[in-house]
């Protein structure tokens with residue numbers, strides 16, 4: 052199927068969006084898996100998915116088996132979840148590891164730092180070493196990882212620049228939010244199922260053009276003209292609002308981040324950090340969304356809300372947290388029909404990727420340009 | 429092998445099976461260590477180090493301190509490095 056990207060990087064007034072094949076073609080999807088997701092910093096889990104030392108969470112990113120571990124020094128490490136002996140999956144289910152990670156096949160045992168600790172019977176029954184096998188050279192394959200705004204990012208192919216370098220401009224733009232975050236069990240997280248390609252969820256999130264139509268209730272508190280576009284070549288795009296209003300419960304509002312600049316008192320920003328993480332920041336809470344692609348036309352959207360202060364996760368804030376949770380859940384659910392509708396639209400073979408509104412669609416055009424560059428590189 | 433010996437072997441094995449079923453790794457380690465020590469006593473070195481190895485691996489998995497002791501036994505017998 053055609054993947055002519057020549058029009059994608061034209062100036063927005065002349066450009067077309069990504070061709071249909073980037074949403075419905077299996078070959079393109081497989082190539083994008085490598086060049087968009089594996090070659091870059093993709094979000095795969097939340098920091099609190101492995102809350103206690105020894106917690107080990109297996110997951111996969113489009114088939115690539117990952118093992119996320121919190122070690123006994125409280126650091127998060129990510130490994131390829133594959134034994135160095137016969138390639139068995141090491142950990143099948145989330146668990147807490149008290150000592151070593153023992154492969155369930157022949158029991159080669161690994162320390163949480165990835166080193167190979169024991170190789171039982173490797174030299175014959177009761178002989179646990181062999182001159183031809185050096186344990187030191189058989190560590191678990193470490194996958195580069197970085198935790199930012201509660202999300203664990205990985206660079207599977209080990210080819211990306213360091214996370215802080217790739218994302219320096221967002222990290223400095225939002226440096227005031229790079230602080231401890233607080234989240235509790237109830238009313239903090241939810242998951243949505245999207246029958247669409249993951250990129251459509253990115254594209255929809257980063258533009259504000261649809262707000263008055265898809266989220267009319269938002270337009271009451273934050274009008275379209277209160278929004279501005281955010282575009283950073285090759286890293287992220289999104290939208291900001293000058294009119295964030297805190298929700299309140301009988302005058303009670305969530306506690307703010309400390310030492311925020313004045314502009315954040317009424318400002319909020321929503322940014323898609325390429326490839327697959329969506330973030331929103333406000334004076335009193337942030338949310339992080341991980342888009343987990345399952346197939347070319349199915350995506351899981353995992354959402355977690357984090358608060359700025361430990362006080363906001365106290366019991367007396369539970370009503371407010373419930374309201375905030377229901378608010379975001381309903382806003383993000385309102386987007387489901389459009390991302391799924393756009394997916395169906397990609398089967399219209401005369402669709403040419405679409406023409407952009409030069410005034411409103413900059414963030415989407417920016418993302419498409421990034422995709423096209425990665426794809427053609 | 430006498431009937432009595434077979435019975436006691438069977439009961440050892442079912443104890444082991446139960447310990448695995450309950451995921452009670454410290455009991456698993458205890459059973460293997462006991463077997464190993466008995467084997468040594470009977471002069472059956474190969475069985476002994478096989479069983480010490482089994483005990484060692486599960487002790488490591490469970491983060492049990494006894495793994496250090498078993499390691500030393502295996503090391504001394506040149507079964508570990």
Ligand code: FES
Nearest residue numbers: 134136137154157
């Ligand atoms: S495959 Fe893991 S020990 Fe053999």
Ligand SMILES: [Fe+2]
Nearest residue numbers: 255265266386
């Ligand atoms: Fe939306």
